Amino acid sequence: MAPRPIDEKRFSEDPNNPARPGGVMVLLYPENGDIYLPLTKRPVYRGAHSGQISLPGGKVEKNDRDIVHTALRETQEEIGVENESIEVIGQLSELFIIASNFKVYPTVGVVRSQPEIVPDTREVIRVLTPSLTELRDTNRRSTKTMHFPPYTIESPYFDIDGEVVWGATAMILSELVHLIDEIY
Template structure:
């Protein structure tokens, strides 16, 4: 009997996890109580290819206000018309890369991730049921590409780097893949998934 290539991901989603943040590797940062955070959802779309399971990622437009030019999952803030963050992630994936929500099987969510830009982001893991033709949304998405799930969930592939941010040295995870520099919230979410998949 053929096993489901996403068994390890589904098992990982059943395990207890902790919320994460862009400040995880910076223990000296004290986040103020009661800080305003905007709810958002990102879709982590997983698609099976003959050469293995892939994660669909985007390169954000360099013209965007938040995280310009960065590698990201399709997603965005929860709007009034969204039932929840899962609905927000599905809607944004439809808008950003033309992934029809009817072509998606939601597998589950991971604990929320807090970003330096004041969002509380829920990662929504999902199986893409059939191949589709991704169409980047002009002005928001510069490129859509795929990375091997085995690569971006291998803890040995992650590197801790740092840069100055608002006058302080900030450390963060990166998981480079070919020409793509995956870092920040996207890399931190992938690292959380990687850690849970090792359990």
């Protein structure tokens, strides 16, 4: 799900401007015989990720013990799922995001039943809850041309509830599906 063309410079950090670390949560939960996860739609604002679909998460703050704590804290802040209810089971590959100069570290967590999701209206305007079955469905995948001067890319994306889920979020979800398919 990585945008094309693959331009190594686009995916490399600038040594003179180190990337800021951020943590996101892939929060899995069972419902109706499938596994689901929440995605958030950001409000429109002046910023690189305005209006985009993302995993709950954000930048590392001074009081965070580590990147996992960042992902847990941000999940509670953005969608109201209590840290104590989440069992952390691992992490996925880190990703550098050139548009915002972030290095994102995805944490995978599970809750044993459908969580009560209470979005913070300042940070989240919509919550999507795709299932792993939906993410595996190749009919829900497509590609679109996107322009970010000086780049023009062909970006693969997931179509989830009429929303375009692309970029780092799509790459993280694709890795998750691939790993689960390898196991099962």
